[in-house]
Amino acid sequence: MLSDDGLHDIENESWNAYGQFTYISNWKLAFPAAYTNLNGSINSLLPTAERSFTGTATLYLGARLWSGAEAYLVPEVISELPLSGLKGLGGAIQNFELQKGGTETPQLYRSRAFLKQTFGFGGKSVKTESGPMQLGTTYDSRRLVLIAGNFSVLDFFDKNAFDIDPRQGFLSMGFLTYAAYDFASDARGYSYGGVAELYWDDWAVRFGRVTPPKNPNQLPVDFRLFKYYGDQMELEHNHKVRGQDGTVRVLAYRNHEDIGRFSDAIAVWEADPAKNATTCPGFNYGSDNASAPDLCWVRKPNVKVGIGMFAQQSITPDIGVFSRAMYSDGKTEVDAYTSTDRSASVGLLGKGSKWSRPRDVAGVGFNAGWISKIHAEYLSLGGIDGFIGEGAIKAAAESTVDTFYSVNVMKSFWLTGDYQHILNPGFNADRGPVNIFSLRIHGEF
Amino acid sequence: MASSKRLLLVLIAWPRLAMAQQTAQGFAVERFYPSAPGGGWFVMDEMNIGGGLGGAISLTGGYARNPFAPVVSNEAFVDVAMAVTYNRSRVYLDLPMPVVANGSSGAGPSLNIATSPDSVADSHVGFDMRLLGKPGSSFRLGTGAQLIIPSGSRADYVTDGRYGGMFRLLPAGDIGRFSYAGQLGLYVRPAEGLLVPGSPDGNEVLFGLAAGRRFPSRSGWDTVVGPEFFGEASVHSASDGHTGFEGLLSTRLERTGDRPHLRFKIGIGHGIVEHFGAPEWRVLASLELVGSRL
Numbered sequence: 001m002l003s004d005d006g007l008h009d010i011e012n013e014s015w016n017a018y019g020q021f022t023y024i025s026n027w028k029l030a031f032p033a034a035y036t037n038l039n040g041s042i043n044s045l046l047p048t049a050e051r052s053f054t055g056t057a058t059l060y061l062g063a064r065l066w067s068g069a070e071a072y073l074v075p076e077v078i079s080e081l082p083l084s085g086l087k088g089l090g091g092a093i094q095n096f097e098l099q100k101g102g103t104e105t106p107q108l109y110r111s112r113a114f115l116k117q118t119f120g121f122g123g124k125s126v127k128t129e130s131g132p133m134q135l136g137t138t139y140d141s142r143r144l145v146l147i148a149g150n151f152s153v154l155d156f157f158d159k160n161a162f163d164i165d166p167r168q169g170f171l172s173m174g175f176l177t178y179a180a181y182d183f184a185s186d187a188r189g190y191s192y193g194g195v196a197e198l199y200w201d202d203w204a205v206r207f208g209r210v211t212p213p214k215n216p217n218q219l220p221v222d223f224r225l226f227k228y229y230g231d232q233m234e235l236e237h238n239h240k241v242r243g244q245d246g247t248v249r250v251l252a253y254r255n256h257e258d259i260g261r262f263s264d265a266i267a268v269w270e271a272d273p274a275k276n277a278t279t280c281p282g283f284n285y286g287s288d289n290a291s292a293p294d295l296c297w298v299r300k301p302n303v304k305v306g307i308g309m310f311a312q313q314s315i316t317p318d319i320g321v322f323s324r325a326m327y328s329d330g331k332t333e334v335d336a337y338t339s340t341d342r343s344a345s346v347g348l349l350g351k352g353s354k355w356s357r358p359r360d361v362a363g364v365g366f367n368a369g370w371i372s373k374i375h376a377e378y379l380s381l382g383g384i385d386g387f388i389g390e391g392a393i394k395a396a397a398e399s400t401v402d403t404f405y406s407v408n409v410m411k412s413f414w415l416t417g418d419y420q421h422i423l424n425p426g427f428n429a430d431r432g433p434v435n436i437f438s439l440r441i442h443g444e445f
Numbered sequence: 446m447a448s449s450k451r452l453l454l455v456l457i458a459w460p461r462l463a464m465a466q467q468t469a470q471g472f473a474v475e476r477f478y479p480s481a482p483g484g485g486w487f488v489m490d491e492m493n494i495g496g497g498l499g500g501a502i503s504l505t506g507g508y509a510r511n512p513f514a515p516v517v518s519n520e521a522f523v524d525v526a527m528a529v530t531y532n533r534s535r536v537y538l539d540l541p542m543p544v545v546a547n548g549s550s551g552a553g554p555s556l557n558i559a560t561s562p563d564s565v566a567d568s569h570v571g572f573d574m575r576l577l578g579k580p581g582s583s584f585r586l587g588t589g590a591q592l593i594i595p596s597g598s599r600a601d602y603v604t605d606g607r608y609g610g611m612f613r614l615l616p617a618g619d620i621g622r623f624s625y626a627g628q629l630g631l632y633v634r635p636a637e638g639l640l641v642p643g644s645p646d647g648n649e650v651l652f653g654l655a656a657g658r659r660f661p662s663r664s665g666w667d668t669v670v671g672p673e674f675f676g677e678a679s680v681h682s683a684s685d686g687h688t689g690f691e692g693l694l695s696t697r698l699e700r701t702g703d704r705p706h707l708r709f710k711i712g713i714g715h716g717i718v719e720h721f722g723a724p725e726w727r728v729l730a731s732l733e734l735v736g737s738r739l
Contacts, residue, residue, distance in 0.1 A: 014705070014736065015500070015502070015736070017527075059538075061502075061527060063502050063734065065734070073525055073540075075540055075565060075568075107596075108565045108568065108594070108596040108597075109563040109564065109565055110540070110542055110563045110564075110565055111563065113525070150562070150563070186562060186563070188563065190563065192562065214559070219560075219561070219562070219563075220559055220560045220561075220562070221559055221562045222559070223558070223559055
């Protein structure tokens with residue numbers, strides 16, 4: 001706004017401020033289910049019709065401190081009501097804005113506060129546009145970037161396809177990142193730690209270490225970064241095919257967290273059935289199934305690993321395709337993201353230039369997720385994890401088709417209609433399919 | 446339409462829902478209300494607002510010992526604030542983030558950065574305007590208003606859980622090498638009966654005075670040293686001794702002029718009348734980046 005009046009140099013910013021608000025409402029229709037919450041297990045997606053919503057407002061503040069140094073602060077407010085208490089779905093959670101532990105009462109919190117220092121090593125000059133958490137500036141194509149503080153891992157790793165703001169794109173969480181990428185974070189999805197990125201012309205490599213939660217999927221964080229941590233490394237290459245931009249990324253992660261292994265929980269319970277889900281001595285998810293194993297008995301420092309690949313390719317300046325797939329070891333419980341152990345997705349995104357609506361965005365995507373054999377065995381015995389577990393399971397791939405159209409209204413507002421069709425919710429072929437219709441209102445400045 | 450109605454209802458009901466969900470115990474103990482970025486002093490404001498479009502950001506950290514002993518024995522916070530100025534006016538936003546709040550009584554808060562890593566306490570949105578005088582003149586008078594937006598948990602003693610407002614008169618001036626600033630105002634806090642026996646409840650009168658001497662140097666960095674005294678008195682129970690009053694000795698190192706410049710501030714203070722937020726002692730440090738005026 002200020003740059004339009006000549007009061008702000010948007011190409012070489014010393015500060016900037018952006019904001020957004022987004023309201024998403026989901027309507028889940030009733031769906032068929034052979035059973036729900038068997039024997040006291042509590043993590044079924046309820047088969048009745050339900051409504052869910054999120055309302056968020058975010059302020060993005062950035063400032064240049066000294067040469068190469070940028071500071072960002074992002075306060076945010078959220079109010080939400082998830083489907084079924086955010087239970088019963090893996091990577092197919094229908095709204096990526098949903099947070100664990102969120103309430104209908106608006107909560108103000110600090111989502112990000114970090115420092116970024118760039119050291120240039122020459123190469124070409126790369127102009128970077130001003131945006132949320134990005135000062136308009138020029139970088140060297142060969143540079144080292146160090147980030148420290150509080151941020152989302154997804155701010156730097158596995159960035160959005162075609163840099164489209166997720167608040168204008170797919171609603172399903174399966175398209176936000178790999179559903180099987182259990183990146184260490186607090187209950188809201190934010191982390192504390194550091195990232196180092198090395199850019200060398202068309203290549204980039206980045207490494208990050210961040211804090212996990214003290215207990216799985218909870219807000220308190222364990223700051224002992226040399227004892228409990230989430231490490232990730234990503235290799236990226238940008239290219240052009242027939243003059244159109246494309247990107248390929250490989251990401252690997254290794255977490256060392258206080259989490260339970262499914263095989264250990266089963267073994268402890270089989271040895272002593274009194275060590276079940278209703279007699280937990282410490283942190284647990286509150287299952288009422290006295291005939292089921294529980295991870296509460298076996299949490300200890302454990303390692304979780306995964307590797308994935310992402311590719312995106314513009315077909316025309318306004319249409320592009322993307323795909324990503326990840327394999328995680330599936331031996332341990334979800335600590336921070338979704339219950340999915342293996343995931344794959346593909347999608348098509350486009351802007352409406354061809355029908356004279358250049359700021360409209362449309363997309364269709366397919367996402368599939370699987371759980372490991374041992375994970376399925378644990379669930380079949382009545383066990384639960386942070387999101388799924390309904391007393392029994394006929395293990396199958398959980399899949400989502402998500403299609404949306406975002407209409408741009410008055411330059412700064414978008415109205416989105418979205419439809420999602422979910423097969424085998426919670427990786428359980430005994431339930432579903434589920435149909436969810438959504439409406440999103442998004443505004444930004 | 447049902448969605449928008451629901452959103453509106455949630456927004457209107459926010460403070461009531463916040464109250465309903467929090468217990469009657471706990472209130473905002475902190476009585477250090479920092480000045481807007483660029484204000485100069487820790488609490489008072491030098492009202493040197495002028496020129497074209499400008500701004501400032503600040504990062505302030507502080508620790509208070511026994512602000513409400515034994516319930517709250519230790520309290521530390523980090524404030525991030527940003528201001529935009531234009532001509533005589535300034536708008537600003539202050540986001541206080543509690544780092545530690547705990548007590549020795551066992552009944553108080555046990556907040557730390559690990560248990561509440563992203564907590565934001567009551568935020569302040571403010572507007573100030575210089576009414577009389579000019580930047581650098583011997584007398585300036587400004588006025589300011591703030592909206593206090595509740596956030597955080599009352600059980601952590603970082604919020605009253607209710608909206609509030611502040612209205613202040615802000616005199617200030619520079620006479621040779623000496624500077625002074627003051628405040629007289631009202632903090633509108635909706636009363637809800639006695640929160641803690643004998644505690645201030647409801648509206649409070651704010652008062653304060655700061656004075657300092659400037660020591661310029663050839664390097665272009667000036668040092669200003671001087672005391673700040675500030676406090677608050679409950680409107681309905683001031684005669685009962687429900688007044689907190691503390692003094693702060695502060696030093697700031699700053700570049701002056703219209704170009705972007707840094708300001709470093711440190712302060713150490715002592716509660717003169719230790720009451721509900723005026724601590725036994727306090728330390729503060731602040732870093733400001735004041736932008737150029739176009």
